[in-house]
Amino acid sequence: MSGNGRRTTRSRTKSAADADGDDPLRNTKPNPKLRKDRNRAHNSILFDVNLKVMLGVSVFAFFVIFFLIRRLVNPVEEVRRPRVVTPFPAPKIMDLPQFQGEHRESLYWGTYRPHVYLGIRARTPRSLLAGLMWIGVKDGRYAMRHVCQDSDELSTYGWTHHNGRDFGHQILVDQDMTLATSFLKSKVDGSGYGGDWAVRIDVQSKQSERSEDMLRTAHIFFYMADEDGHALSLSTDNLDVHEGSLLASGSRMDVGGWQLHLKSMDDLEVHYSGFKTNHIHNLSELVQENLGAQARKYGRLQLSDTSDGSPNILVFQVSARIPFKTDIVFVSGTGLQSSGVEERVNSLTGTSLTGQLKEKQREFDTKFEKSFNLADKLDSESMIAGKAAIGNMLGGIGYFYGQSKISLPGNPNLGGLNNFISYWPAELYTAVPSRPFFPRGFLWDEGFHQLLIWRWDVHISLDIIGHWLDLMNIDGWIPREQILGAEARSKVPEEFIPQHPTNGNPPTLFLALRDIVHSLKQNKFISTESKEISSFLERAYVRLEAWFQWFNTTQSGKEMSSYYWHGRDVTTTRELNPKTLSSGLDDYPRASHPSEDERHLDLRCWMYLASDCMHSIAEVLDKDTKPGKDYGATAKLLSDFQILNQMHLDDKYGAYFDFGNHTEKVRLHWKENMVGHNHATRELVREVLERPELRLVPHVGYVSLFPFMGRIIPPESWILEKQLDLISNQSILWTDYGLRSLSKTSSLYMKRNTEHDPPYWRGPIWMNMNYMILSALHHYSKGITRQLIQTKRTTKKIFYNKSFGLIVTEDGPYRDKARAIYDDLRGNLIRNVVRNYHQTGFLWEQYDQRKGKGKGARVFTGWTALVVLMMAEAYGES
Numbered sequence: 097m098s099g100n101g102r103r104t105t106r107s108r109t110k111s112a113a114d115a116d117g118d119d120p121l122r123n124t125k126p127n128p129k130l131r132k133d134r135n136r137a138h139n140s141i142l143f144d145v146n147l148k149v150m151l152g153v154s155v156f157a158f159f160v161i162f163f164l165i166r167r168l169v170n171p172v173e174e175v176r177r178p179r180v181v182t183p184f185p186a187p188k189i190m191d192l193p194q195f196q197g198e199h200r201e202s203l204y205w206g207t208y209r210p211h212v213y214l215g216i217r218a219r220t221p222r223s224l225l226a227g228l229m230w231i232g233v234k235d236g237r238y239a240m241r242h243v244c245q246d247s248d249e250l251s252t253y254g255w256t257h258h259n260g261r262d263f264g265h266q267i268l269v270d271q272d273m274t275l276a277t278s279f280l281k282s283k284v285d286g287s288g289y290g291g292d293w294a295v296r297i298d299v300q301s302k303q304s305e306r307s308e309d310m311l312r313t314a315h316i317f318f319y320m321a322d323e324d325g326h327a328l329s330l331s332t333d334n335l336d337v338h339e340g341s342l343l344a345s346g347s348r349m350d351v352g353g354w355q356l357h358l359k360s361m362d363d364l365e366v367h368y369s370g371f372k373t374n375h376i377h378n379l380s381e382l383v384q385e386n387l388g389a390q391a392r393k394y395g396r397l398q399l400s401d402t403s404d405g406s407p408n409i410l411v412f413q414v415s416a417r418i419p420f421k422t423d424i425v426f427v428s429g430t431g432l433q434s435s436g437v438e439e440r441v442n443s444l445t446g447t448s449l450t451g452q453l454k455e456k457q458r459e460f461d462t463k464f465e466k467s468f469n470l471a472d473k474l475d476s477e478s479m480i481a482g483k484a485a486i487g488n489m490l491g492g493i494g495y496f497y498g499q500s501k502i503s504l505p506g507n508p509n510l511g512g513l514n515n516f517i518s519y520w521p522a523e524l525y526t527a528v529p530s531r532p533f534f535p536r537g538f539l540w541d542e543g544f545h546q547l548l549i550w551r552w553d554v555h556i557s558l559d560i561i562g563h564w565l566d567l568m569n570i571d572g573w574i575p576r577e578q579i580l581g582a583e584a585r586s587k588v589p590e591e592f593i594p595q596h597p598t599n600g601n602p603p604t605l606f607l608a609l610r611d612i613v614h615s616l617k618q619n620k621f622i623s624t625e626s627k628e629i630s631s632f633l634e635r636a637y638v639r640l641e642a643w644f645q646w647f648n649t650t651q652s653g654k655e656m657s658s659y660y661w662h663g664r665d666v667t668t669t670r671e672l673n674p675k676t677l678s679s680g681l682d683d684y685p686r687a688s689h690p691s692e693d694e695r696h697l698d699l700r701c702w703m704y705l706a707s708d709c710m711h712s713i714a715e716v717l718d719k720d721t722k723p724g725k726d727y728g729a730t731a732k733l734l735s736d737f738q739i740l741n742q743m744h745l746d747d748k749y750g751a752y753f754d755f756g757n758h759t760e761k762v763r764l765h766w767k768e769n770m771v772g773h774n775h776a777t778r779e780l781v782r783e784v785l786e787r788p789e790l791r792l793v794p795h796v797g798y799v800s801l802f803p804f805m806g807r808i809i810p811p812e813s814w815i816l817e818k819q820l821d822l823i824s825n826q827s828i829l830w831t832d833y834g835l836r837s838l839s840k841t842s843s844l845y846m847k848r849n850t851e852h853d854p855p856y857w858r859g860p861i862w863m864n865m866n867y868m869i870l871s872a873l874h875h876y877s878k879g880i881t882r883q884l885i886q887t888k889r890t891t892k893k894i895f896y897n898k899s900f901g902l903i904v905t906e907d908g909p910y911r912d913k914a915r916a917i918y919d920d921l922r923g924n925l926i927r928n929v930v931r932n933y934h935q936t937g938f939l940w941e942q943y944d945q946r947k948g949k950g951k952g953a954r955v956f957t958g959w960t961a962l963v964v965l966m967m968a969e970a971y972g973e974s
């Protein structure tokens with residue numbers, strides 16, 4: 097967003113020619129009259145000259161003193177911005193015309209606050225915010241619900257439908273109370289920028305008769321807050337929704353005048369409270385404090401009907417007997433005489449709103465069928481789970497604004513606490529992995545998200561990818577976790593906020609870009625979409641090049657075409673196997689002793705994907721091949737089967753492995769430490785029982801299958817059959833619920849990595865990797881795509897990895913075996929996810945390899961939503 101105004105070295109200084117031209121003394125001509133009396137004029141001339149010299153010295157001294165004072169006041173200010181926080185020097189992708197105008201306005205308002213149960217904001221750095229709270233009851237005690245968190249113990253919550261643009265429907269079950277929230281946007285004549293929106297809140301109970309009064313009455317809270325601190329106006333001090341629907345009003349530069357209305361056919365009691373604060377992320381606490389004071393003073397559970405002066409937050413409490421329903425409407429552009437506020441409010445409430453919500457739900461169902469073609473493939477339970485998966489993915493898209501915190505250890509010139517430095521202020525529009533646990537942007541997750549989103553709405557997908565690429569710094573690095581703004585930071589412990597500029601993350605955005613480019617080549621988009629995609633690729637190309645080169649230089653290994661993930665802890669004494677967080681696979685077993693000799697198989701395959709995708713994009717854009725940027729040659733090198741086998745294949749086992757300084761004889765054991773004279777403490781520490789040596793790291797799991805996932809293995813190779821055997825062996829990777837992440841035969845299978853770190857990627861089933869494996873199985877089961885290269889003398893036949901030329905399809909010797917495994921694995925994955933969804937109400941982060949039970953983070957509608965593509969058998973280039 098900012099940073100383009102920084103002056104360059106060139107603009108800070110004037111040229112010598114410019115300086116000469118500005119010198120008034122150089123161009124002064126002698127006065128002939130002065131020659132008549134030199135003696136008399138001599139003293140006068142000296143005085144004039146001395147005066148000019150004195151003035152010049154005084155001005156110079158003033159600037160020197162000013163500069164010194166400024167340096168004393170701001171000792172850490174640098175003349176040059178550090179490279180790590182210098183934006184990439186190219187036009188921003190999001191400045192493209194296709195992301196302005198109607199597109200930008202159509203996405204202005206949305207449910208872009210995924211960390212709360214219902215949160216609305218605009219895609220602008222300092223926005224009006226809206227949201228929902230309510231009071232839940234558990235074990236006879238009241239508790240405020242606002243921010244998504246597991247401790248609330250909701251039976252289920254999530255979007256059953258959401259189109260990513262102007263409609264969503266969500267169900268939240270809190271003990272015996274069920275809230276249904278619907279969101280609808282409208283743009284009509286008279287609306288301000290971004291249009292109007294409405295929220296319907298329908299409160300029901302599982303029980304028709306309730307004995308306790310506290311369970312018969314529901315208290316919900318709807319609020320408006322202005323991040324810019326602008327004062328919000330209350331309609332009246334004595335709210336009575338039966339006399340008028342207006343609750344609040346205000347004005348902003350973006351949307352003009354605005355009003356908030358509430359309408360209901362039920363008997364409601366409305367109270368309010370106004371707050372003046374910059375700490376909007378603490379709103380839950382402010383409301384609870386207000387309610388608590390009222391309860392202690394008057395013995396009633398209601399807001400105080402008071403307000404701070406010039407409040408920038410207004411909270412409205414709606415209390416009523418269950419069941420009840422209320423419609424809340426935001427209308428913009430109310431300052432115009434022709435705004436037609438009353439008509440617009442009426443069109444977004446009551447029966448009119450009901451009809452529009454029903455129509456939007458029908459449109460969602462129709463688009464779901466058109467996008468994924470599932471009608472003849474699935475039963476009704478799978479369809480419901482599939483719609484919830486895409487609905488939650490789209491409903492979880494958020495907008496964030498702020499500055500990442502970058503860790504720069506060992507740089508004394510930067511000063512500050514622990515040598516942290518702030519990235520430039522930036523915005524990010526992105527999907528999130530999980531609303532309660534990970535409600536922010538994660539780089540490697542996002543590529544998997546976009547595999548689903550581009551098939552639903554390619555415009556939204558390009559918008560998201562563009563936002564991510566615009567976060568790139570001058571070196572081509574993108575921070576892997578985006579914790580932007582106070583609301584996002586409030587969900588993350590302080591020690592996990594800083595990002596490390598030496599560490600990468602799998603470049604999974606190339607997964608989505610590869611599929612989009614392939615579909616573009618196949619003419620699967622309408623003309624306007626094709627033009628916009630081509631324009632996007634043209635603008636993004638230089639950033640994608642820089643991203644590729646960052647990986648290719650900073651993550652390269654000692655051997656040519658080898659790579660390793662940086663960031664592993666070489667000094668740890670508490671980890672059984674030092675984690676590789678930058679790989680995304682966290683505790684997946686790597687070499688026991690991190691070193692520069694490591695060769696990480698998965699990163700090599702990610703680089704193959706990236707280079708091959710860059711080659712395809714260059715073809716589409718008709719880019720000339722330049723020295724050092726021949727991506728086709730790089731892809732050919734990284735897919736060279738002989739080199740791959742020399743570096744990573746265990747011939748005896750027929751499996752691919754990492755390489756590094758490794759020993760299997762490592763364990764965790766309890767060590768006692770004496771504290772003082774009489775107190776002993778225990779800690780779990782690592783013990784190495786054997787000197788490590790350079791070797792293959794013998795752990796079969798997801799990493800071993802990356803060459804298979806990348807379709808690098810020739811279809812006739814015996815190694816392909818070995819991969820199929822590893823996949824289908826129940827003693828290794830196969831389960832009835834999906835493929836486990838690490839073989840049961842591994843020495844680290846389901847082993848804790850530290851006293852406080854249970855196994856994560858050491859056994860459980862993950863849907864993103866299973867999707868990639870399923871995609872490869874589908875590829876090998878459909879017949880082998882080959883390319884015929886014709887020469888003058890003969891026709892050569894080679895294995896084809898999405899290149900060019902005359903394409904034919906042939907059967908491979910393991911086609912039927914791959915097909916059988918594919919069918920079984922696909923069925924197992926879909927059945928298990930659907931069963932868990934209907935049993936628990938959630939999609940899960942991972943699934944237990946023994947019984948298939950969902951585990952880890954729930955409401956994990958990030959890459960687990962790829963189950964929809966498994967249902968649709970949508971695997972891109974296959």
